[in-house]
Amino acid sequence: MIDTQDKCHSSVEELLAEKNQRYTTHRKSIVRVLFELSKPASLSEILAVASQRSINLPISTAYRNLAILEDCGVVRRLIASEDLGLYELAEALTGNHHHHLICEQCGDVNDLSSNSNLERALSRAAEMVMDQIDFQVTGHRIDLTGICSNCNKVDSA
Ligand SMILES: [Zn+2]
Ligand SMILES: [Zn+2]
Structure with missing residues (x-):
């Protein structure tokens, strides 16, 4: 680190x-x-x-x-x-190791720090993929898209 x-x-x-x-x-x-x-x-x-x-x-x-x-x-x-x-x-x-939060409205991008629960869920998802197709997963890059809290406020105001 x-x-x-x-x-x-x-x-x-x-x-x-x-x-x-x-x-x-x-x-x-x-x-x-x-x-x-x-x-x-x-x-x-x-x-x-x-x-x-x-x-x-x-x-x-x-x-x-x-x-x-x-x-x-x-x-x-x-x-x-x-x-x-x-x-x-x-x-x-x-x-x-981290993921990203991307706001679809204002384009703001922030880091989302990872935690062990999230990583466990993602490796389960990787196992599911490997059960179905011949692909060796060695890592992941996950960007979550959506509406940030600022844009959410504007919308509901
Ligand atoms: Zn936004
Ligand atoms: Zn991760």
């Missing part, structure tokens, strides 16, 4: 080195922003936080480097809606 940003940076450096990539200043800036946000963020959110911190991160550089970081298993991209990709640090890197 990665609990400090220093540990995070050294693990990222190792992952990049496996693919002969260097941990450049721009890449470090992106990882720093994602670590601080600690929730899935869009490219524009990443750029906004970077500029608040006076980090120089041009949009094309950010986009290109996010793709490389994704390739090296540092970043995971999830699709919140048809036109919105969000980025977060990969589970393999942080050791923080």
Whole structure:
């Protein structure tokens, strides 16, 4: 489990080195922003936080480097809606297994921490699948979609 940003940076450096990539200043800036946000963020959110911190991160550089970081298993991209990709640090890197809650109305995405009951239910579901088809389940990525509490309030007001 990665609990400090220093540990995070050294693990990222190792992952990049496996693919002969260097941990450049721009890449470090992106990882720093994602670590601080600690929730899935869009490219524009990443750029906004970077500029608040006076980090120089041009949009094309950010986009290109996010793709490389994704390739090296540092970043995971999830699709919140048809036109919105969000980025977060990969589970393999942080050791923080979790799921996502995606609001269909406002597009807000939040982490849902897992617990043993939920994981047991999900592994039962995986066993059911493996009973029916020839597929070895080794993990899962679960995003729950729905209406967040903010949007719910607006609706019932
Ligand atoms: Zn919402
Ligand atoms: Zn899970």
